[in-house]
Amino acid sequence: MRSAGTTIRGGRGWSGPCSHRPSLGPLRASPVDVAAFAKQTRSSRLVPPPPKLRGEYGSNKRSYVEEYDVREAETLAETDMVSPVVVAKIIESLAIGHFQELSGDRSDVPRSAEMKDLDLTFMLSRITFSFADLPSTSDTIEAETCFKPQKVSFKRDFAVRNKTAGGAAVAAATSTYVLVNFKTRKLSIAPKEMVDQYADFSTKDSSILGASLPRKGKLASLSPDDAEVCSSYVVEASDIDLNGHVGASVYIHWILDSAVAQGQRLDKISSLDVEYKQECFLGERIQCLTRSQDAEDGSGREIDHLVQTEEENVLLRARSSFHA
Structure with missing residues (x-):
């Protein structure tokens, strides 16, 4: 199943220009937010794996x-x-x-x-x-x-x-x-x-x-005070896997959604390193925070990610990298 143009479902999540720690308030997407994301992907975080x-x-x-x-x-x-x-x-x-x-x-x-x-x-x-x-x-x-x-x-x-x-x-x-x-x-x-x-x-x-495996790196100790909120969600029933918490690939969708909000193209992705810290459950309100910088070797951009609840309980830390 393909979505027509965004990860946003039923007005319960948004992704758009990053801002400094806004109140979550009603989680509704403007047409501008949807259009920006549609330039990148037609995906939904709820799509099952291929057969x-x-x-x-x-x-x-x-x-x-x-x-x-x-x-x-x-x-x-x-x-x-x-x-x-x-x-x-x-x-x-x-x-x-x-x-x-x-x-x-x-x-x-x-x-x-x-x-x-x-x-x-x-x-x-x-x-x-x-x-x-x-x-x-x-x-x-x-x-x-x-x-x-x-x-x-x-x-x-x-x-x-x-x-x-x-x-x-x-x-x-x-x-x-x-x-x-x-x-x-x-x-x-x-x-x-x-x-x-x-x-x-x-x-x-x-x-x-027969593959060159990636090496996990040291993830940044990102805090809400030195990052930007790029997207927010309310956890839906269909985000929950059979272990009773948000599925691992749902978080990855959230991370990549935030990278798009930072202006990155998903076809340029080179790496993604994710460390899961706590479980997340139905109805929780989620903030995805980011901090973007040039890669040290000049090859592109790196984004540090922090995903947390509205109460600032850290759910994961991650880093994504993109070719120039």
Whole structure:
């Protein structure tokens, strides 16, 4: 499903010129705000990931590969170039697909028997993307992942390739998932037997993906006093995933929305580094703050992001980078 021209739904969110910490007030978008965003994207933060065409283990079962049909995926305005939000959704979907195979649980938030017994679930803690060439809707996309289970966190890496372009790189990502008690929402430690059961399906060697993985950087300690509010939202029911909080890719949409408000073109994105700090729930009022500067090497622009509640509870910190 494509939106006609904006991320804004039902007058409940806006994105436009940044301003210094305005009152949220009634969250309504002016026609100027919508027109500005429509120049960048036809996407909605609620669009599901593209449908999967196939899924299978790699040759040594240390990695897992899926293929996606992006013909009807959300695109950047006036082009057939797939939005970077779609890449994030593919990566999110791939991680779920892999663990469905590993655990035998085909639910949308798969959990092993041990996880169910201990009321454990996975939550994304950090993800770092590098982007190469975004594909078009006429291309076939292949994504591959491998992971390394640990006591407290599971490391997972990704490579996204354009099969139509001979396997050219689309994006790569590295991430950390933590185990959380579904009832108490507190961090938990994985039992040794849970880690050991994946020994034949995990690896410390991410080079099997054949991709140059990004390195997470030090994120700025951005505060509301040295940033600008670029967009605001009220969390809708359809923003909530099956873990009961705002889905990870929804935040990415919010971040990229703010980058557009800062004048950046999404087809110029080179990297995105996101650290999730707290959960966010239905009905909460959200502020997306930014601070933009030239990249130190002169290659383009960098934007520091802070996403927080109206009460200034920090939900995430991030940095996005764009080519000149």
